[in-house]
Amino acid sequence: MNxxxxxxPLGLLAELTHRCPLACPYCSNPLALEGRAExxxxxxxxxxxxxAASMGVLQVHLSGGEPASRRDLVEIVAAARDAGLxxxxxxxxxxxxxxxxxxxKDAGLDHxxxxxxxxxxxxxxxxxxxPGAHVRKLAxxxxxxxxxxxxxxxxxxxxxxxEHVAGLAETAASLGAGRVEIAHTQYYGWALRNRNALMPxxxxxxxxxxxxxxxxxxxxxxxxxxxxxPDYYARRPKACMGGWARRSLNVTPSGRVLPCHAAExxxxxxxxxxxxxxxxxxxxxxxxxxxxxxxxxxxxPCRSCELREIDFGGCRCQALAVAGDATATDPxxxxxxxxxxxxALAEQDSSGTEQHxxxxxxxxxDPTARx
Amino acid sequence: MPExxxxxxxxxxxxxxxxxxxxxxxxxxxxxxxxxxVIEAEGPxxxxxxxxxxxxxxxxxxxxxxxLYTADRAEIEIDVNDMLVELATKRMLVx
Numbered sequence: 001m002n003x004x005x006x007x008x009p010l011g012l013l014a015e016l017t018h019r020c021p022l023a024c025p026y027c028s029n030p031l032a033l034e035g036r037a038e039x040x041x042x043x044x045x046x047x048x049x050x051x052a053a054s055m056g057v058l059q060v061h062l063s064g065g066e067p068a069s070r071r072d073l074v075e076i077v078a079a080a081r082d083a084g085l086x087x088x089x090x091x092x093x094x095x096x097x098x099x100x101x102x103x104x105k106d107a108g109l110d111h112x113x114x115x116x117x118x119x120x121x122x123x124x125x126x127x128x129x130x131p132g133a134h135v136r137k138l139a140x141x142x143x144x145x146x147x148x149x150x151x152x153x154x155x156x157x158x159x160x161x162x163e164h165v166a167g168l169a170e171t172a173a174s175l176g177a178g179r180v181e182i183a184h185t186q187y188y189g190w191a192l193r194n195r196n197a198l199m200p201x202x203x204x205x206x207x208x209x210x211x212x213x214x215x216x217x218x219x220x221x222x223x224x225x226x227x228x229x230p231d232y233y234a235r236r237p238k239a240c241m242g243g244w245a246r247r248s249l250n251v252t253p254s255g256r257v258l259p260c261h262a263a264e265x266x267x268x269x270x271x272x273x274x275x276x277x278x279x280x281x282x283x284x285x286x287x288x289x290x291x292x293x294x295x296x297x298x299x300x301p302c303r304s305c306e307l308r309e310i311d312f313g314g315c316r317c318q319a320l321a322v323a324g325d326a327t328a329t330d331p332x333x334x335x336x337x338x339x340x341x342x343x344a345l346a347e348q349d350s351s352g353t354e355q356h357x358x359x360x361x362x363x364x365x366d367p368t369a370r371x
Numbered sequence: 372m373p374e375x376x377x378x379x380x381x382x383x384x385x386x387x388x389x390x391x392x393x394x395x396x397x398x399x400x401x402x403x404x405x406x407x408x409v410i411e412a413e414g415p416x417x418x419x420x421x422x423x424x425x426x427x428x429x430x431x432x433x434x435x436x437x438x439l440y441t442a443d444r445a446e447i448e449i450d451v452n453d454m455l456v457e458l459a460t461k462r463m464l465v466x
Contacts, residue, residue, distance in 0.1 A: 008397050010409060056397030058409055086393070086404040111389040111406045150389020152406050178387060178462045179406050221378025224462050226407070 006284060008056030011248035012085070013261065014045065016062055016076065018253050019069040021094045023129040024117065025194040025357035026156050026185045029065070030264055033360075038254040042072045044274065046079035048251060051279040057249075059086040061113075065253070068095030074103045081108030088113060090154075093140035094133060098147075101140070105147050112144045113152040113181075118160070119167040127160060129359050138175065145176035152179040157208065157230075158198035159350065165208045166215050173223045182212060183228035188262035188317050190360055197357050199349035205233050232346035236307070237314025237330035244292035244316060249283060257282045259289050262317040266326045292316055297327060301335040378459045380452070381466035384432075385425035390463045392420050405463050415440065419451055423464060429455065 018033035040048075049060060060080045067073055068091055080087045088111045089104065096104075101112075114137060117124035121134035128134075144151045153172035157165065165182055172180035184205070187195050200208075209227075216225055229238060241248055241260045250258040255274040263269060270287040283289060291297065295308060302313040313319075314330020322331040322345065323338040331338035386392070390405040392412060401417035403410040412420055418439060422432045433451050437444040458464045 054397075056395070058393065058395060058402065058404060084393075086391070088406065110391070110404075113406070148388050150387065150406055178389070221459050221462060 007246055009052075009246075009248055009283060010056070010058050012048075012052045012057045012060045013248065013250040014048070014060055014062050014080075015064055015250065015252050015261075016045070016067045016073070017065040017069050020065040020092070021069075021130060022066070022092050022133065023359040023361065024115075024127060024156070025191070025359060026158055026198055027190040027360065028186050028188045028261060030189045030262075031193070033065075034253045039070075040251075040253065040255045040274070042075050042079070044255065045076050046083070048255075048274050048279055049080045049083035049085055051274075052249070053083040053085055055280050055283060057085065059088060061088045061090055063090040066092050066095060068093075068100070074100070074107050077104050077109050078107035081110075086110050091115070092128070092133065093137045094130070096140060098143045101143050101149075102147060105149055109149065111150045111152065113154050114141055114144070114177075115154050115156070116168065116171065117155075119164045119171055123160065127357075141175040141177070151175065151177040152181060153177045154181040154183060156183050156185055157200075158185045159200045159204070159352070160198075162200045162204045162208050166211050169212070169215060169219065169223065169225055173219060177223065179224040179226065181226045181228060182208075184230035186228070186231070186262075187321065188265060190358075192321060194357055195345075196349040196354040199232065199346055200230075201350040201352075202233050202347065204350075205230050231315070231318060231330075231332040232342055234332045235334045237311050237318075237332040239311045240315035240318075240330070243312035245283075245289040246293070246312070249279065251279075257286060257288075259292070260315075260317065263288060265317050266320055292327075299327060299329060301333075302329050305335070377456060380429060380455050380459055381464060383425050383428055383466065384423045384455055384459075384464045385466075386420070386423050387463050387465045392417060403463070405461075408461070408463075415450065416454065419454055423455075 017039055018029060019036060067089060077087055087109050089109055090113045092115050116137060117127040124134040125131050141151060155168045169180050185191055185198050212225060212227060219225060245259045250261050251274060256271045257274060258264060258271060269291055272282045272286040298308060298313050302308050314332055316326045319328040319330050320326040322342045329336040331342040333339060393402055393404050395402050401412040403412045403420060418436060419432060422435060433444060433448045436451060437447045455464060
């Protein structure tokens with residue numbers, strides 16, 4: 001694909017830090033996190049935002065880790081807004097009191113996305129491994145709405161909370177959120193390690209999807225319900241990232257630029273950094289962005305498939321994780337030779353025998369160890 | 372379908388918190404930005420949206436558009452209503 005035909009990106013995911021007070025077992029960040037000493041400084045982020053805006057990026061998603069772990073978060077939000085970007089903060093609420101949130105609003109923050117782990121404090125705090133988190137999240141949501149900011153609730157769905165999707169939507173509505181994301185776990189990074197403790201059964205997924213469609217009409221005009229679909233029980237793959245290197249970029253805390261959040265799991269890809277190159281040059285020329293851009297890389301059955309410009313072959317990281325080959329058709333597609341294997345993995349992992357999560361930074365219990 | 376599937380329009384509509392009209396200089400086009408949403412707002416759409424400021428009634432917006440485009444008021448009214456209902460359904464308008 002030549003440079004002139006390149007579409008302009010729309011979105012930038014800015015991972016400000018990998019530091020996070022929570023330890024959610026479904027975290028899709030990598031197994032090895034980048035440390036605080038490697039993080040980009042405020043000035044560099046401001047430059048990245050200006051470069052992104054001049055390339056055509058419209059929205060920046062400030063993420064992590066927990067973005068509030070950065071002391072310069074207010075300055076970062078101001079820099080994003082000064083660059084002309086729609087500014088979305090993705091947070092757990094931990095580290096953000098009412099006063100700091102008010103400063104973020106004054107800096108021009110457009111929207112807040114708050115994670116909830118479950119409907120009840122006890123189970124939610126167990127999932128996040130952070131006592132008291134849920135209650136603080138509810139109070140934070142009141143602050144967001146009270147300040148007149150837009151609020152989305154994001155709930156990552158897995159075996160322990162999938163029966164509560166209707167309750168999560170109702171919680172979001174009662175908090176005054178305008179939108180809720182019911183996001184089935186994406187099994188990348190740390191989440192892949194916990195797949196056998198997180199995977200719901202096919203029947204649970206079926207019931208949860210029906211439940212969402214049953215309640216959706218009662219929230220029309222009040223609460224938008226967006227779904228992130230469960231790949232492992234799908235028949236067709238998602239259009240991951242809207243196509244590789246086609247709509248968005250991801251900058252890690254240390255400045256590495258990725259075509260998607262999980263791209264570092266793919267061996268052999270070469271990532272460039274904003275420390276020594278402009279975002280525009282990276283978007284156009286970086287080997288990692290070129291690797292799966294367009295259609296030329298596609299194998300069969302994608303290459304001749306009429307849906308190839310709809311789903312773009314699905315997700316490269318999932319192809320690697322399940323089929324062992326990042327250049328393969330996403331096994332979520334029923335036309336993939338690995339599709340049956342993916343379903344078998346899901347059915348095996350959802351059998352419910354594994355109840356314990358592996359939490360980041362905590363010793364995994366070794367059954368052979370002496371007490 | 373339940374009767375709740377089409378929301379009531381606010382009397383004096385304005386864009387919801389977290390929703391704003393933005394001129395996209397790269398693409399040379401007006402867009403409506405919201406949570407995880409980018410909606411093209413070309414021509415008449417941007418003229419309708421910039422009038423959703425909480426001060427005008429839907430009727431006033433229709434009047435102004437009919438003048439601006441020297442068009443049949445009844446036709447404009449249908450277009451404005453369709454657009455506002457769609458935005459209200461997406462919770463991008465508030466009273």
